[in-house]
Amino acid sequence: MSDLHIRHATLPDIDAVLRFWREAAEGTSISDDRDGVARLVTRDPEALLLAECDGVLAGTVIAGFDGWRCHLYRLAVHPDRRRQGIGGALLTAAEERFRALGGRRGDAMVLDRNEPARHAWRAAGYAPEPQWSRWVRRLDG
Template sequence: MQIRTFQLSDYRSVSELLKVALSEECCEETMSALSRQLSWDSELVLVALKNDELAGIMIGTIDHSKGYVYRVAVHPDLRRQGVGRSLVTAMNARFRQRNVLKVFVAADKHNEMLLPFYQSLSDEMLDLVTPQRPLSIVAG
């Protein structure tokens, strides 16, 4: 599996992946957040490739020296194969390069079904946080 920074040529594949991996509402919100994050800091948008096919995507952001996992999406056919864990590990490495030592996952309504996944990653430095206001992608 290869993890790398999002490239413009990934856009169509990412859009298709998000449509099959997320609810319609979550997909729309994620596409909007993806566009904003790409305009501010594309290094925090990672894709996972398996056999040269898009397997997953993770969008992160940094706000006041805190790292946030905004969204992770893995193709339904490739779940439980380490794609999500690999994306989290790679994102944490990016955060550490930028001196971000605390990483949070917003426990929003779209991430609720992923709580067991995030909780299983306690060794990956993730903390769950329920934001007082919706987490939006912000300029780092």
């Protein structure tokens, strides 16, 4: 594998991250805009992890911790870089962050229709919890 480096995103990374998500991530979120990502990076500067190979953005994950639960969002690896250990390296970095913060349980947001992602999460040791159903309400309208 190329030289892999994982680091925290900074405000100047926002446009590159948004472009990356449009290409590499399945689906979009209402928070996938400059303001949403800026709020994340400003509020929790260590939450958005970037994987770079030879200085080029190859993967992302958001490792959010609210003081009680550990939440994983936006695990995405560039299509040309998949199956090279980048997603696993991002998850390892996220889980290390959680353990350092005292987190004990991680959960991941995974689209039902994204079967490759569901397979990747299972391979990483995550499993769906059938007893839980996700309930959502948009707050912006």
